[in-house]
Amino acid sequence: MNLFLETLIGGLLAGTMYSLVAIGFVLIYKASGVFNFAQGSILLFAALTFVTLLEQGLPFAAALAVTILILILGAILIERTVLRPLANRSPMTLFMATLGLSYVVEGAAQGLMGAQVHALDLGIEDVPIFIGDVLISQFDLVAAATAVALALVLALLFNNTRIGISLRAVADDTRAALSIGINLNRIWQIVWAVAGIVGLVAGMLWGARQGIQFSLSLVVLKALPVLIIGGFTSIGGAIVGGLIVGAAENLAETYVGPYIGGGITPWFPYFLAIAFLYIRPAGLFGERTLERV
Amino acid sequence: MTTGDTTPHDAPSGGEPLLEVRGIEVIYDGAILAVADVSLTVAPGEIVALLGANGAGKSTTLKAISGLVVADRALVSRGEIRFRGEDITGIAPNLLAARGIVHVLEGRHVFGHLTVEENLRTGAFLRRLGRREIEHDLEEIYGYFPRLRTKRKTPAGLTSGGEQQMLAIGRALLTRPELVLLDEPSMGLAPIIVEEIFEIVTTLNRSKGTSFLVAEQNIAVSLRHAHRGYVVDSGRVALAASARELLDRGDLHEIYLGVANAVA
Numbered sequence: 001m002n003l004f005l006e007t008l009i010g011g012l013l014a015g016t017m018y019s020l021v022a023i024g025f026v027l028i029y030k031a032s033g034v035f036n037f038a039q040g041s042i043l044l045f046a047a048l049t050f051v052t053l054l055e056q057g058l059p060f061a062a063a064l065a066v067t068i069l070i071l072i073l074g075a076i077l078i079e080r081t082v083l084r085p086l087a088n089r090s091p092m093t094l095f096m097a098t099l100g101l102s103y104v105v106e107g108a109a110q111g112l113m114g115a116q117v118h119a120l121d122l123g124i125e126d127v128p129i130f131i132g133d134v135l136i137s138q139f140d141l142v143a144a145a146t147a148v149a150l151a152l153v154l155a156l157l158f159n160n161t162r163i164g165i166s167l168r169a170v171a172d173d174t175r176a177a178l179s180i181g182i183n184l185n186r187i188w189q190i191v192w193a194v195a196g197i198v199g200l201v202a203g204m205l206w207g208a209r210q211g212i213q214f215s216l217s218l219v220v221l222k223a224l225p226v227l228i229i230g231g232f233t234s235i236g237g238a239i240v241g242g243l244i245v246g247a248a249e250n251l252a253e254t255y256v257g258p259y260i261g262g263g264i265t266p267w268f269p270y271f272l273a274i275a276f277l278y279i280r281p282a283g284l285f286g287e288r289t290l291e292r293v
Numbered sequence: 294m295t296t297g298d299t300t301p302h303d304a305p306s307g308g309e310p311l312l313e314v315r316g317i318e319v320i321y322d323g324a325i326l327a328v329a330d331v332s333l334t335v336a337p338g339e340i341v342a343l344l345g346a347n348g349a350g351k352s353t354t355l356k357a358i359s360g361l362v363v364a365d366r367a368l369v370s371r372g373e374i375r376f377r378g379e380d381i382t383g384i385a386p387n388l389l390a391a392r393g394i395v396h397v398l399e400g401r402h403v404f405g406h407l408t409v410e411e412n413l414r415t416g417a418f419l420r421r422l423g424r425r426e427i428e429h430d431l432e433e434i435y436g437y438f439p440r441l442r443t444k445r446k447t448p449a450g451l452t453s454g455g456e457q458q459m460l461a462i463g464r465a466l467l468t469r470p471e472l473v474l475l476d477e478p479s480m481g482l483a484p485i486i487v488e489e490i491f492e493i494v495t496t497l498n499r500s501k502g503t504s505f506l507v508a509e510q511n512i513a514v515s516l517r518h519a520h521r522g523y524v525v526d527s528g529r530v531a532l533a534a535s536a537r538e539l540l541d542r543g544d545l546h547e548i549y550l551g552v553a554n555a556v557a
């Protein structure tokens with residue numbers, strides 16, 4: 001029973017890290033209807049910028065502030081040079097553009113800051129602690145708390161503020177939003193900047209765990225099943241999807257793994273995602289169109 | 294209900310027109326001609342009907358004026374559009390909304406997942422109002438559209454077609470427009486609701502002096518509430534006259550719209 005609980009809780013906590021990555025996708029998908037393939041590279045770029053600034057001797061807070069500033073400028077640049085010229089094109093065109101963008105961002109990150117692995121110490125002790133007789137990773141606990149806090153902040157931002165309502169309006173109907181004076185370009189800049197900052201947080205946590213390096217951009221591949229399960233349009237869905245994926249892959253690895261020789265975690269989330277596509281194609285919390293019958 | 298003979302705007306002879314469209318041509322995707330040659334004017338405080346069959350070029354004309362053609366990958370390739378004397382051809386729709394032109398799209402286009410009240414609020418964002426001013430403006434809109442008040446917490450996607458049309462108009466009014474481009478407000482609605490909506494348009498026009506350019510297939514209702522009308526056919530203005538004259542012709546259906554259209 002303890003093993004089960006430990007596996008479950010460990011999986012859930014690790015799942016919040018997937019959620020963090022997935023939230024960045026959800027934001028951009030909602031605002032511009034495009035699956036942003038570059039989210040992983042932006043995450044890598046953000047984490048790499050942050051750790052490089054730290055290594056240059058900047059204090060933690062200053063490095064964080066400068067990185068966020070760079071991400072905001074980057075969002076404005078991407079909006080001006082990629083999104084604005086391609087506005088009103090098909091989603092496939094936009095997707096291809098983000099595919100290209102991901103290589104540009106990755107190239108820029110490595111060109112400017114090198115390809116070596118950087119260690120990042122966030123000052124969180126990775127000592128397991130006992131809660132009851134269940135062993136829990138302290139680091140995972142901090143990561144989970146961060147994910148939850150971030151989701152709450154975003155929920156507040158998007159539910160009641162002018163920017164939040166505008167974003168949801170744009171997500172519902174871009175043309176109508178334009179017709180009443182909502183500045184689409186500004187909304188895109190804000191959303192890409194926020195997605196970049198979410199990527200930074202995710203990149204810092206992932207980076208602290210496995211080092212900041214090229215492979216960090218591949219967390220995209222972890223986010224995809226999370227999005228399919230949770231739905232592409234819901235931040236809450238990204239959280240729940242992450243939890244499901246984290247718990248399911250951990251349980252599968254522990255209980256099914258020994259019978260088939262282990263190594264389940266890379267593919268099991270996809271197996272689950274395909275099952276979800278059969279049953280609930282819009283995901284658990286994905287928006288279906290609201291219509292009176 | 295006959296407004297044609299009670300208002301002074303029948304002939305916008307003296308003053309500068311609020312909107313002046315001169316010989317515009319609109320092309321989609323660089324190849325498809327949707328509007329070949331449309332010229333029209335709207336005077337301050339005037340209600341103008343833009344009549345024509347499906348595909349005649351009414352919606353495209355409105356989109357050319359509001360700037361939304363760009364979102365459909367179309368272009369005003371010839372002619373010019375002037376608003377208060379200034380050339381506005383090709384200006385982005387959100388900037389035109391700030392200048393006083395708002396477009397209520399065909400098919401309503403409310404934000405389905407937002408509540409009725411959130412929909413209305415989005416209309417006021419443009420003016421960066423304080424909380425109290427927004428509340429005041431919302432109350433004013435609820436005054437015109439009492440049905441919306443009872444549905445304020447309902448997601449707009451779950452309200453009826455008539456309510457959505459009212460919401461789309463109310464949302465547009467919160468931008469404090471001088472000119473409202475209203476595209477096919479009667480579409481899919483029961484005659485009694487259509488009448489109600491046109492009554493409100495007339496009321497708004499009288500009490501606030503807001504100008505309306507209304508694209509419609511429903512000739513009878515729109516001309517009863519308009520001052521003047523234009524008939525477009527195959528992307529050109531085929532006829533321009535006062536609402537009274539157009540109504541008196543009695544043969545508009547046969548000539549331009551086909552006899553199948555219901556007379557409301």
